[in-house]
Amino acid sequence: MAVPAPAQEPVTGRKRRIIIPIVIVLVAIGLFYGIRFLIYSAHHVSTDDAQIGGNITTISPKVKGQVVAVFVAENQFVHRGDKLVQLDDRDYKVALAQAQAAYDQAVANMKAAETAVPQQSTMTSAQEAQAQAGISQAASGVLTAQERLASARADYAAAQANAVKAEKDFERARMLTAEGAIARSQLDAAQAASVTAVANRDAAQQAIGGAQAAVDQAQAAVLGSRAQLDQAQTGAQTTQIKSAQAQVSAAQVKAAAAALANAKLQESYTTITAPVDGVISKKSVNVGDTISVGQPLMAIADQTHLWVDANLKETQIEKVRVGQPVAIKVDAYPHTTFAGKVASISAATGATFALIPPDNASGNFTKVVQRVPVRIAIDPSSDPNHLLRQGLSVEVSIDTTNH
Numbered sequence: 001m002a003v004p005a006p007a008q009e010p011v012t013g014r015k016r017r018i019i020i021p022i023v024i025v026l027v028a029i030g031l032f033y034g035i036r037f038l039i040y041s042a043h044h045v046s047t048d049d050a051q052i053g054g055n056i057t058t059i060s061p062k063v064k065g066q067v068v069a070v071f072v073a074e075n076q077f078v079h080r081g082d083k084l085v086q087l088d089d090r091d092y093k094v095a096l097a098q099a100q101a102a103y104d105q106a107v108a109n110m111k112a113a114e115t116a117v118p119q120q121s122t123m124t125s126a127q128e129a130q131a132q133a134g135i136s137q138a139a140s141g142v143l144t145a146q147e148r149l150a151s152a153r154a155d156y157a158a159a160q161a162n163a164v165k166a167e168k169d170f171e172r173a174r175m176l177t178a179e180g181a182i183a184r185s186q187l188d189a190a191q192a193a194s195v196t197a198v199a200n201r202d203a204a205q206q207a208i209g210g211a212q213a214a215v216d217q218a219q220a221a222v223l224g225s226r227a228q229l230d231q232a233q234t235g236a237q238t239t240q241i242k243s244a245q246a247q248v249s250a251a252q253v254k255a256a257a258a259a260l261a262n263a264k265l266q267e268s269y270t271t272i273t274a275p276v277d278g279v280i281s282k283k284s285v286n287v288g289d290t291i292s293v294g295q296p297l298m299a300i301a302d303q304t305h306l307w308v309d310a311n312l313k314e315t316q317i318e319k320v321r322v323g324q325p326v327a328i329k330v331d332a333y334p335h336t337t338f339a340g341k342v343a344s345i346s347a348a349t350g351a352t353f354a355l356i357p358p359d360n361a362s363g364n365f366t367k368v369v370q371r372v373p374v375r376i377a378i379d380p381s382s383d384p385n386h387l388l389r390q391g392l393s394v395e396v397s398i399d400t401t402n403h
């Protein structure tokens with residue numbers, strides 16, 4: 001027997017009374033979250049075209065040599081100043097010893113040159129004073145000798161006159177003796193006086209020769225003293241030369257000091273140390289390798305100063321400003337939100353810096369939304385365990401409320 005139709009109406013009514021409230025609740029929830037999303041979207045700019053970046057320091061040697069020790073391993077954390085690689089330093093130690101010896105020799109030469117300058121100056125002054133004194137003494141001797149020469153000539157003139165008179169007296173006495181006018185003794189006395197006068201004249205003549213020789217000797221002494229003075233005066237030029245030599249020696253010391261400092265620097269380069277804190281990556285050096293200058297040995301990835309490079313659409317940057325807070329979601333840690341802020345906005349789009357930028361003047365133009373790189377600084381306090389790694393994909397949301 002068929003069931004009457006009016007008996008199903010209460011069941012349909014009950015279903016309607018259950019479904020309608022559920023729909024109303026779902027619509028309310030949808031409106032609530034939809035409004036929240038619209039409000040959030042109005043004050044936030046988001047993109048998943050973003051990656052974590054950071055400083056990567058490439059470690060390269062400044063000198064060539066053979067590796068004798070490697071102190072680090074791949075993915076090892078190192079501090080600034082830690083030893084990374086040790087090269088064979090024997091050749092550099094020899095060069096350092098040679099540079100040290102050259103420097104010591106240059107210093108010794110400079111000291112000798114500096115000492116020679118005052119010695120030469122003192123000796124030159126003494127020689128000049130001695131030569132001046134010799135000139136004065138020789139000039140005085142010339143005057144004395146000339147006075148003696150004049151006196152000798154006067155004595156000779158007197159002796160010559162006496163000799164002439166004595167000869168005449170002797171002739172007169174001989175004539176008077178022959179006539180018997182005077183005695184023989186007077187003749188002998190006249191003859192003796194004549195001989196004595198001639199002897200005195202000859203002696204006076206010899207005295208003139210001696211006085212002339214004394215004058216010539218005194219004049220020669222003057223010339224010798226003048227020559228000594230001229231030689232002493234050339235000592236001043238010698239002093240200047242030695243002073244110049246001292247300056248050259250000082251310059252050689254500076255050059256040797258620079259060479260020594262360079263040798264020490266080259267020797268210090270045989271120990272390669274970490275310039276920054278970070279994690280060792282891409283290690284490609286082993287003990288026994290012979291490396292050259294500039295050859296990449298490894299890299300150090302900085303984990304403490306990281307940033308995010310987010311590529312925003314050109315339609316999203318209107319309200320983006322430097323300093324705005326940023327929420328960072330990392331794909332590797334979906335349940336953790338990291339904090340940051342906008343550090344800078346690129347002055348050009350990414351396509352501008354492309355290796356082959358698009359040429360819109362070719363006629364085949366298709367409008368493409370451009371991307372503008374935005375640098376976001378990560379707050380280190382939001383990553384106390386250093387979970388973030390360079391190159392990880394992230395999604396950023398920039399709060400543009402304070403634009």
